[in-house]
Amino acid sequence: MERGCSEIEELLPGYLSGDLQDKDRAMIDEWRSESPENEIIFQESLKAWEAIPLLSEMEQFNSFEALKKISPIINQKTTKWWIPIQRVAAILLLPLLIYSGYISIRNISLKNQQEAHVVMQTISSRQGMVTQFELADGTKVWLNSGSSLQFPNLFTGDLREVKLSGEAFFEVTKNENQPFLVKAKDLNIEVLGTSFNVVSYDDEKQAEVVLVEGKVSLSSEIDQVKKVFGTLNPGQRVVYLDKNQQVLAEEVEVDKYIAWRDGNLIFRDDKMEDVVRRLSRWFNVEIVINDPEIKNYAYKATFRNENLTQVLNLLKISAPIDYQMIDNMMLPNGEYSKQKVYLMKKKKV
Amino acid sequence: MWATNEIDLKDLIIIEGLERNDKVVFDYVFNYYYSSLCAFSMQYIGNRSSVEDLVQDFFVYLWVEAPRLKIKSSLKSYLFTAIKNRCLDYQKHHKIIEKYRTFLLYSTVNEDDSTEQFFAESELRQAIQTSLAKLPPRCREIFELSRLNGLSNQEIAEKLNLSKRTVELQVSNSLKILRKELAEFLPFWILVLLIW
Numbered sequence: 001m002e003r004g005c006s007e008i009e010e011l012l013p014g015y016l017s018g019d020l021q022d023k024d025r026a027m028i029d030e031w032r033s034e035s036p037e038n039e040i041i042f043q044e045s046l047k048a049w050e051a052i053p054l055l056s057e058m059e060q061f062n063s064f065e066a067l068k069k070i071s072p073i074i075n076q077k078t079t080k081w082w083i084p085i086q087r088v089a090a091i092l093l094l095p096l097l098i099y100s101g102y103i104s105i106r107n108i109s110l111k112n113q114q115e116a117h118v119v120m121q122t123i124s125s126r127q128g129m130v131t132q133f134e135l136a137d138g139t140k141v142w143l144n145s146g147s148s149l150q151f152p153n154l155f156t157g158d159l160r161e162v163k164l165s166g167e168a169f170f171e172v173t174k175n176e177n178q179p180f181l182v183k184a185k186d187l188n189i190e191v192l193g194t195s196f197n198v199v200s201y202d203d204e205k206q207a208e209v210v211l212v213e214g215k216v217s218l219s220s221e222i223d224q225v226k227k228v229f230g231t232l233n234p235g236q237r238v239v240y241l242d243k244n245q246q247v248l249a250e251e252v253e254v255d256k257y258i259a260w261r262d263g264n265l266i267f268r269d270d271k272m273e274d275v276v277r278r279l280s281r282w283f284n285v286e287i288v289i290n291d292p293e294i295k296n297y298a299y300k301a302t303f304r305n306e307n308l309t310q311v312l313n314l315l316k317i318s319a320p321i322d323y324q325m326i327d328n329m330m331l332p333n334g335e336y337s338k339q340k341v342y343l344m345k346k347k348k349v
Numbered sequence: 350m351w352a353t354n355e356i357d358l359k360d361l362i363i364i365e366g367l368e369r370n371d372k373v374v375f376d377y378v379f380n381y382y383y384s385s386l387c388a389f390s391m392q393y394i395g396n397r398s399s400v401e402d403l404v405q406d407f408f409v410y411l412w413v414e415a416p417r418l419k420i421k422s423s424l425k426s427y428l429f430t431a432i433k434n435r436c437l438d439y440q441k442h443h444k445i446i447e448k449y450r451t452f453l454l455y456s457t458v459n460e461d462d463s464t465e466q467f468f469a470e471s472e473l474r475q476a477i478q479t480s481l482a483k484l485p486p487r488c489r490e491i492f493e494l495s496r497l498n499g500l501s502n503q504e505i506a507e508k509l510n511l512s513k514r515t516v517e518l519q520v521s522n523s524l525k526i527l528r529k530e531l532a533e534f535l536p537f538w539i540l541v542l543l544i545w
Binding site for chain 2: 019
């Protein structure tokens, strides 16, 4: 039996409000069971019928009053330890500064005792943090995330020698009688008094030096075979390639290479490959470029204190790049894998 | 192959804010979802004050645990699913057997937790207002008197000096229009259990 849909729809409000007589009610029930389309019409009607009462129900719950009620509980339960890493880093920096102060004082007292016990020590900078400290001679060191510096508590002899793994910025106190030497893998960087940046991560096939002011001389030493490369001028950047022990020099804007000291990341037409390398170090994540096409994309940006998600979102907005983040996963040995980020070409909309 | 669902940018920023215990973000989420989560819980627990306690407890939990939660779904489906689970626990604990799960405008949360099934008060209001605006003025007035003020057709007829038949036709006509409008706005959340 075909019934006009409008006849049914006319009866629906009565059905939904329960006012309908049994005969008409049975007719609607039958119509509903006739086809899935009818049932959808019914469901949609029910939805429209109940929407306003549901809204009224929601309106009776006052979120502002409720929030006032739980806010004091929440304030009590806030523990300062869960504030973001940047702030924690700042707090952790303090003991290190105090520690370095302690070392300097101890050095003075050791000198007074004229008992120069030279002890090698190592300071490491944890992931996502920049550590600043002073060496015994007053040289200031900024140690980037995931880097470590080995140095003596006291500089004796005719050379001030330190060993770097990772990235550091040095502001070397001038002392012409006792040159300062940074050993970074095979590379030796010798200076009198100057400031410069060194990048030399163990898992990378190159090391680089950027000179801000003064003069440094570069040489390499492998199996006691010394190779002298010459001196570097301010504003120059030298890349040393492990594979052929060659150096390449270029003029650069030094700012972007030393901005990390203040927690900034500066990119100036850098290849996405380099951007990714620096971001993964900075945030201690694994970033994988899925599309070879975007590897050479030149990127320009400055990040200040943004967290990983914010940086990725900015990347997404300003470049034809999209990303997918995968959280840390528990490995079979119970450790957690690094957080992974995949970059790919943005799909055209 | 991805471990996470598609989460939109706004969600990412909000979740990130929750994770670092940003009170401004927390307040925003609270004000945005509180009433809808309460109304949603009402279908499991018929008691207003129990419902409010339950939802408030959950938000305290959310604040304390947020730094460790790692929310992987959309925020909305996380909130509604979490509240649903608390409601079911509550039912178990208080031996409420489906008594209040009468007819649901919200779908019962089925396993594919698509976000479209859930909506906050402001979203529902927006959808209703936009659809009501499509009704002819008289039609709308009558429908609002019926559904908003809860008047019977007879009462509306007397109030507006119309025949009861006219009111009935206007109401069913309104429903027909709203059904199509709202179907677009609030995607197909299915109503499963009916009282009759």
